[in-house]
Amino acid sequence: MALKILVAEDNVFTATQYLRVLEKSGHSVTVTKDGQECLQKYAEELGKKEFETLENPFDVVLLDNNMPKKSGVEVAKEILDKRPNQRIIFASAYDIDSLLKTPGTIPDNIEVLEKPFSLNTMISKIQA
């Protein structure tokens, strides 16, 4: 089953690796380098699907938290405002524990992948 995935990751190497393994598994991947670009891409895809309101623009959004311009938490909140049932996976090494412990900072239904993780683990999580 090919999934449509939106990735936001500022580290060029990591982003390239995600792209490599996800495309190999047959998914369609859009890579963005910061939070703002990520939201832009999401909005663009959402605009295309104006009439198919039940379907989300991406199957999965994979977010790094610490990114230029907009943090992962901010991006997640804005996406969930538009699409409350959008599946989002957090992939971050940065302050993830304190983020999870502070209530209200990220919505409960967000999944978390704690860095460093194996690329295979990531694929299984996304395909789960």
Added chain:
Amino acid sequence: MLFGKTSFKISGTLGIIILLLGITIIFGMYQMSKVSSEIVNISQTYEPLQNTLGEIKYHDIRQSESFEKMRLQAQGPSYEEAKEQFWSSNVLMKSSIQQGKKIASAGYNFAPSDSVSQNFERIYADFEQIEQIHSELEEISRDVIGSNSYDGILLRQIAAKESQLQEKVQFAAEQIKMFNDESISAIEGYEQGWLMVQIGIIVVVGIIALFMRHFIGQINSDLKKEIDEKTNELKQANKKLQELDNMKNEFISIASHELKSPIQPIFGFAELARSGDIDQKEAWDGVTTLAKKLQDLANDVLDVTRIESNRLTLYQERLPINEIITEVIGIMRTGLDRNVCIVEELGEDVEVEADRLRIEQVLRNLVGNAIKFTESGTIRIKTSVDRNSESVSVSVSDTGLGIPEEIVPKIFGKFVTKGHDLENKAGNGLGLFLCKGIIEAHGGRIGAKNNKDGGATFEFSLPLIKNAVRPLTN
């Protein structure tokens, strides 16, 4: 500590005031008792003299009376009785005079002061005169009584002597009274003098107390001012510390991110190389690049420590500054990933005494920052030589975002990052701090400002080597 000193001063002053007052009171009491006992002493000294004079007067009157009786009754038993009376009064009178002389001479010997002994000397002389007049009177009387002829001339002589004697006695009595009064008033004067001294001491103590009050008030207000100042200083220092603490926290979070972020791609490269998804070379190149980034961060942190503890070692050599700039920019141009044009406007070629690697580090940092904050535009690197200050200045200006005004004063501080809210440009906040440290270690200066027409300019200067200008003929 300060309060302790002040309370010590106050209690010391109070102690001195109480001590002075106490001394004054005790001295006054001693003085009063001394004065009254002296008055008693003096009265006791002069009293027996007055008594003796009284006796002399009494005997003189008795003697005159006997003489008068003898004159009126020429013969018979009452005449004999009067005669006996006369001579007995005469003896008593002499003895009283002797007594008076003795007392005067004793008073002279034991007198407490010269003036008092002079007084006794005069009294003694008075008694001698009384004795003299009395013996003359006795002579004439003896003649009269012996011849038993109470004729006019001798009687007149006797009457004259008698009145002379009485006058003398009276004079002596008055003199003694006067001496007594004089002594008492002298003592009273002396006492009054001491009273004045006591009042003086009390007034001085009062003045000292007033002065102390003023002085202590002054100290207190000074202290208050000092405490206020110190409190302000502490507040300022605390604020600075808090700012530093915030910056440090930010640095730690940034640094930990910088440290952690290469870990994920390193594992990723290993995983992909193992599964054969990418070739070995790509994996190793990636890992090397990531390791290099980690190394740079470690070096920056180490350099900060060196600069802060003044242990930055410079390996200085003669360097042609223009050549170094050209080399550094050449390398940076090749890695340029956006529409930015780097222009060199190099002036007179001079040499500086500098550490090549460090100067290259500064140039990479400044030009790197300029590129980072300029999406598209021009970056100019200029050099110019200032003959007055014997230095060469290098400026890097861009047409980018510029520096937020509130950041400008502290831009060369440690951990200063996030100049732009919108543009979260990556950086560990150490680059410019290191630039400043390196330039200042070379004896130069560094500064930053925003351009009027957008963008920022960073400029640093380095001292020239004497005669560093290459001769044009060469």
